[in-house]
Amino acid sequence: MLFDGSMHQLPDTDPSETQEWLDSLDSVINVHGKVRARYLLSRLLEKAQQSQVSFPATVSTPYVNTIPRDHEPWFPGDEHIERRIRAFIRWNAAAMVVRANKNAEGIGGHLSTFASSASLYEIGFNHFFRGKDDGNAGDHIYFQGHAAPGIYARAFL
Known part of the structure; x- marks a missing residue:
């Protein structure tokens, strides 16, 4: 698990809650689709930032044809x-x-x-x-x- 930009083995303090979150994500994907799941994850990340919960950057850019012709x-x-x-x-x-x-x-x-x-x-x-x-x-x-x-x-x- 990545935490504060470094690799750490953190124990899952509430495995049942974690499983509920994962099951909820699976349900959203199955019922409403990947676009809705992406939207919800984006909102969660925004909320985490507002609450000053740090997490590693998730920046990813394409390498080929990054500028349209x-x-x-x-x-x-x-x-x-x-x-x-x-x-x-x-x-x-x-x-x-x-x-x-x-x-x-x-x-x-x-x-x-x-x-x-x-x-x-x-x-x-x-x-x-x-x-x-x-x-x-x-x-x-x-x-x-x-x-x-x-x-x-x-x-x-």
Whole structure:
């Protein structure tokens, strides 16, 4: 049982009352449906909050398509051109790693690190990261070290 945000084994001080509550929930679901049960549970949680009864957060959000397509913001760049530039950067990074592997084996992991994050870096470079201007300090960006070949490849372009 979860209590105060930590796991604790709490004894059930009134098992028959607990069973009555569980039976009541089953009855509501069977007679009135899951929507009604959800409503009643929501009201109970509201009442518990008003009575300052603490309980763990029950926040849950979807991970895929959290923004409906019709609510997505307009993309500020040219997706086709940016995709092509990313391809050139990945190619340059791959060439850099292949060349480096001729001198010392085992550098391949650097390539996969950048390849898996290239889109994130490029969106950041093109649309989010800001330099010093208008008296602002500018963004301080700390790159994952193994992504360095991709960052160097971008600078080369």
